[in-house]
Amino acid sequence: MNNIIIGQYIPGTSYLYKLDPRSKILSLVLLMVATFVLDTMTGMLIFLGAMVILLLSGKISITRVLNGLKPIFVLLMFTFTFQALFVTTGTLYIDEILHFNYYTITASLLVFLTWFFSKKYIKYSILYFLLMIVSIILVLIYLPQGTDFASTPLQIYQGGVEGALFIMMRLIIIVTLSTILTLTTKPTDLTLGLEKLLKPLKIIKISSEEIALIISIALRYIPTLLDEANKIMLAQASRGVDFKEGKLKDKIVQIVSLLVPMFIISFKRSDELANAMEARNFVPGQRRTRLHVLLWHKLDSYTVLLSSLVFVFVIVITVIR
């Protein structure tokens, strides 16, 4: 649970922290749309480079952001594999045959087992996993052949590889952008910025204050709930619930024994919170002053201006092509 860093603020002092949340949110939206629209490889590479510069100049540790990418790693692998295997445009890069016979299958199994038993000693688990996959593919292609009892062609085209790289880069850029926003902006500032930006929705009778309130309460309680879940699991474990093991039937009981107390505690908490807010005369949507007032600086104007320029530029280029 600890490596989900989307939505986690880490204190710092660089210029990214000094920016107003409104300008950060606006720029994020503009740049995200631009990333979606962008359809040239050079453009993507430039964006990726800009992203690295942004991280370096903003003194954000790149390993942190990479860690943030971990949860979507599986998704990345999937899109990459599917794109690479099933797109058949452009020149043929790789044209080999995967042989399945006793030699290759035994060898692959050996590779797999080596990986399986040594993986806990290796630090870069993802790279190690990739190495395992690549070695198995190499084994299937090149090992001295007996009689195959099955074989499939492995054909990879230029279009497939490019498409796969393209989608990967797009995903990486988008996740990095949102990670930068959430790493450098306190959740409270984020919701305040959102509240201000959504003000115009009043015309269609949607109160941005209430939305912001709901979001900030939800954000406030996520860590609390995680903590609570942890404590409940311990309490049930001491009554003999083994959350790591058990058949399907046991699993259901385990989950019920976790969820029921979670719900009860959450309802109780929300009740208490509502009472506490009412006791302090809180009325949603009422005008009130703020302890922290958002300040718009010159830097914010420049940031939004720059993002808008990038946005317009990308749109124009794409339309012209």
Place this chain on the structure above:
Amino acid sequence: MAIKFKRVNYIYQGMDGTPFRALKDINLTIEEKGEFITLIGETGSGKSTLVQHMNALIKPTSGQVEIYGIKIEETKKKSSKIKLNPLRQKIGLVFQFPDYQLFEETVERDIMFGPMNFGISKEEAKKRAKEVIQLVGLETGYLERSPFNLSGGEKKRVSIAGILAMEPDILVLDEPTSGLDPKGRDELLELFLSIHNKLNNTVLIITHDMNTVYQYASRVLVMNDGNLVFDGKPIDLFASPKLSSWNLDKPDLIDLCDKLSERLNITFENYPKDLEKVVARIKAGYHE
């Protein structure tokens, strides 16, 4: 010796990644038989963290906890093959907040949950539920009620009953008497004492009440800022000059005796354990 702590450290990883040292170099031995222990210390000193090590709910960050000969330590290998469940049956731990464990539709089923997880038959578990609900001072009518409509004190009793039904060798209770009225508190403490007396099993109670320590405990442990700063007899603890520096105070009786000897010059050879003896001593002093 049933539980042994060897240089145990425990570090909580906070949500924002900042580490917090909750236990510092704890050395401690607890016997299976014959001890009635109280664990005290100010809020946040690490009491709950300490007892959660005793049935291997959490593993020490460094150091080692040995429970019935099974060594529990932080291992890099994830697939440690130690079966922890038998330990948890032997060492019953009642949590501080009953809300964390009640989840079944009826009180009876909630009490049966623990024993049945340890392979006790349904009939036997039902029988035990009926016994323990009376032990903790509730009528058998409560068995049919939903655990969520109970008062705080009643929930507490049900959660204790749920652990008692597991028939553990060592009973560990995290603040079992908080939120109870004085009569209920005394009844429960007497219950723990009678369990202790009947089977001579070790009982460990976390408490903030110095009178409990003085009246019941044969041994007292004091936590302060993650350190185990005292391990010995209650009477020695209350004579210690460091008492107030650990944010503790004296039990009412000792306080009274001290005031008597200070103001009225009525001295005591050794501190009495009940009020009657004090009264008798005052009477004797009055006649002198």
